[in-house]
Amino acid sequence: MEALLSMTLLALAVATPFWYPRWTLKRALARPLPPAALRTLSEYIPVYDRLEPALQQQLQRLVVQFLHQKKFVGCAGLEVTDEMRVAIAGLACMLLLNRPTKVYRPLHTILVYPGAFAAPRQEIGPGGIVTDARQTMLGESWTDGRVVLSWDDVARGAREWSSGHNVALHEFAHQLDSESGTTNGAPYLGSADNYRSWSAVLSRDFAHLRHEAWTGNPDSVLDHYGATSPAEFFAVATEAFYGKPWQLCERHPALFDELRKYYRVDPRTWQDAPVAAPVIVDVPAVPANRSFAWANW
Numbered sequence: 001m002e003a004l005l006s007m008t009l010l011a012l013a014v015a016t017p018f019w020y021p022r023w024t025l026k027r028a029l030a031r032p033l034p035p036a037a038l039r040t041l042s043e044y045i046p047v048y049d050r051l052e053p054a055l056q057q058q059l060q061r062l063v064v065q066f067l068h069q070k071k072f073v074g075c076a077g078l079e080v081t082d083e084m085r086v087a088i089a090g091l092a093c094m095l096l097l098n099r100p101t102k103v104y105r106p107l108h109t110i111l112v113y114p115g116a117f118a119a120p121r122q123e124i125g126p127g128g129i130v131t132d133a134r135q136t137m138l139g140e141s142w143t144d145g146r147v148v149l150s151w152d153d154v155a156r157g158a159r160e161w162s163s164g165h166n167v168a169l170h171e172f173a174h175q176l177d178s179e180s181g182t183t184n185g186a187p188y189l190g191s192a193d194n195y196r197s198w199s200a201v202l203s204r205d206f207a208h209l210r211h212e213a214w215t216g217n218p219d220s221v222l223d224h225y226g227a228t229s230p231a232e233f234f235a236v237a238t239e240a241f242y243g244k245p246w247q248l249c250e251r252h253p254a255l256f257d258e259l260r261k262y263y264r265v266d267p268r269t270w271q272d273a274p275v276a277a278p279v280i281v282d283v284p285a286v287p288a289n290r291s292f293a294w295a296n297w
Helices: 002-029 035-044 053-069 082-094 151-159 167-180 192-215 224-228 230-243 245-251 253-263
Strands: 071-074 109-113 117-124 130-137 139-141 146-150 292-294
Touching (some): 035 053, 035 082, 035 151, 053 082, 082 109, 082 151, 109 151, 139 167, 146 167, 151 167, 167 230, 192 230, 224 230, 230 253
Parallel strands (some): 071 109
Antiparallel strands (some): 117 130, 139 146
């Protein structure tokens, strides 16, 4: 009898780490978002009310899972509110609609600062001399399961959705990028054919953006920060895809199509088309020292 009891306890000890998280998640998903959370989604995702009802329900379910599984930490004295949690979760989960997903499985913590924050960096000068420095940041995405965000800039991205500048979409695009095993501008695409098409289109448009940045051409749909690396190009293109879909499709139709295939949505259906063919002169919607980063830069 004692042997049977011991075996039963051992089996429970082994099984608990597997079934308990599933059980708690199932319980969480059974509870819908409260009305206040739905109002937050509508406020911080200006296109939310234009989503099809099925997509709204899908987003709500993804948000519930995100909130259940991720930890939010306030930094520099910030108290993270439910409104902040729901807003960030909603923006993160916009990138997951219609896609099979583990809801950012490697991610466990979102650190939130009240505004732009200083991050330590090392700079290599002439002769290979390394000096310590601090860089002002709006957000960071790390491959060790952390995302860092400036709340002021998350809120600004919501107010200025159509500017194509959105720090939350940017950093969570980096998280998707890293799912392929490395953060290099090519997220997991599923097949060799998809990678070939992706590489051909994005490498061409990346080179074009680098030329625009080098010449100082202001007439661009894409933020010139995307010219700094393929990873940043993918994140910047994601911002434009959701914030300026009509303009991106007009100027970069092949890039728009690659992103549409990857994200499995068409944001043009959530926004009215411009009344005329757009002539865009990008004025940064964030300070001139706008700076994002991803780990292992």
